[in-house]
Amino acid sequence: MDPECPDAAVLDEAGAVLRAGGLVAFATETVYGLGADATNAAAVAGIYEAKGRPAFNPLIVHADSLVMALSCVSHWPEIAAKLAASFWPGPLTLVLPKSSLIPDIVTAGRPTVGVRIPRPRVTRELIAKTGRPLAAPSANLSTGVSPTLASHVLDDLGGRIDLILDSGQTTLGLESTVLDLSTGSPRSLRPGPISASAIEEVVGELHLQDDQHTISDRPSSPGQLAVHYSPKTAAVRIDELSELASTPNMGTTAYVILGKHNLTEIAGAPHQYLLENPELAAREFYRVLRACDALGVRRIVVISPPDQPEWRAVRDRLWRATQPVAGLRDPRP
Numbered sequence: 001m002d003p004e005c006p007d008a009a010v011l012d013e014a015g016a017v018l019r020a021g022g023l024v025a026f027a028t029e030t031v032y033g034l035g036a037d038a039t040n041a042a043a044v045a046g047i048y049e050a051k052g053r054p055a056f057n058p059l060i061v062h063a064d065s066l067v068m069a070l071s072c073v074s075h076w077p078e079i080a081a082k083l084a085a086s087f088w089p090g091p092l093t094l095v096l097p098k099s100s101l102i103p104d105i106v107t108a109g110r111p112t113v114g115v116r117i118p119r120p121r122v123t124r125e126l127i128a129k130t131g132r133p134l135a136a137p138s139a140n141l142s143t144g145v146s147p148t149l150a151s152h153v154l155d156d157l158g159g160r161i162d163l164i165l166d167s168g169q170t171t172l173g174l175e176s177t178v179l180d181l182s183t184g185s186p187r188s189l190r191p192g193p194i195s196a197s198a199i200e201e202v203v204g205e206l207h208l209q210d211d212q213h214t215i216s217d218r219p220s221s222p223g224q225l226a227v228h229y230s231p232k233t234a235a236v237r238i239d240e241l242s243e244l245a246s247t248p249n250m251g252t253t254a255y256v257i258l259g260k261h262n263l264t265e266i267a268g269a270p271h272q273y274l275l276e277n278p279e280l281a282a283r284e285f286y287r288v289l290r291a292c293d294a295l296g297v298r299r300i301v302v303i304s305p306p307d308q309p310e311w312r313a314v315r316d317r318l319w320r321a322t323q324p325v326a327g328l329r330d331p332r333p
């Protein structure tokens with residue numbers, strides 16, 4: 001379907017599947033989501049089952065309008081109103097105290113819920129046709145790479161879900177920024193397309209940048225486990241090619257080059273993906289990791305982008321998808 005001019009009959013059908021408690025995968029501007037009626041606990045249980053998602057990891061709820069978003073939360077502070085006015089519809093998830101409309105399974109038992117209004121018309125019209133907020137995590141198998149194409153969803157979840165709405169490649173390619181507004185001081189739980197400085201331009205200094213430097217194993221956002229979003233192939237990150245000198249020679253390597261690097265040493269290497277700027281890298285990173293898996297190479301080497309604010313979200317996902325080079329072992333027994 002055309003994401004900005006979706007076929008109403010198809011959306012009617014998808015909405016009916018969702019209202020009946022089924023699972024429908026659909027594109028947002030970030031990645032494909034696996035959706036269920038967020039007000040139906042049994043339907044939401046199906047999401048956890050299809051993905052193999054641990055029960056402690058809460059889901060994001062997607063609304064088509066401010067009215068619907070407000071029905072999911074029990075408190076709407078001034079800062080949420082300002083951020084929603086600036087960034088919704090868009091890739092910003094706000095964590096707020098949940099309302100009684102949202103069953104505990106959606107939030108993994110937490111008193112808070114993550115909510116956002118996605119940008120593409122197809123996504124908002126699907127929610128509107130369903131007439132209910134949709135709980136939707138990324139539509140990949142748990143701990144795998146998020147899907148940016150309908151074919152990725154089919155590869156991971158084909159046979160386990162009711163419907164996939166194909167509206168092409170997602171435009172942004174990395175998951176939404178998650179901001180916790182449920183406690184006294186706002187906290188960044190996941191860097192994403194909406195940068196800390198863009199948020200601070202709207203609501204003033206929040207020291208969000210500081211939070212985003214650390215990638216810990218037990219953060220307050222349970223989905224942010226250190227090993228997450230990883231390809232099946234052994235994957236390492238390096239700053240310089242010289243770091244590979246001490247690694248075992250495992251055979252074919254695919255190189256993913258993030259940012260501008262001068263790499264004459266691998267100029268002739270057969271499998272190379274050059275993602276020079278942050279927007280392109282965000283859009284293509286997951287697709288490239290999946291392409292590397294499909295190549296059947298022995299390892300993926302990612303050359304890191306600079307530690308600069310515009311690369312923060314890509315670096316966060318890179319750190320979760322790869323090991324530092326010292327961790328590289330020959331995967332063969």
Ligand code: TXA
Nearest residue numbers: 030033058059112113114137138175176221222223224
């Ligand atoms: O861009 C996105 O956000 C995509 C699309 C489909 O909207 N969805 C997505 O969902 O990335 P998922 O489940 O893969 O990631 C949701 C993240 C997880 O890190 C989860 O722990 C966090 O949001 N999260 C959700 N609800 C939360 C809550 N109540 N408190 C803290 N973290 C929460």
Ligand code: MG
Nearest residue numbers: 137138146223
């Ligand atoms: Mg995910």
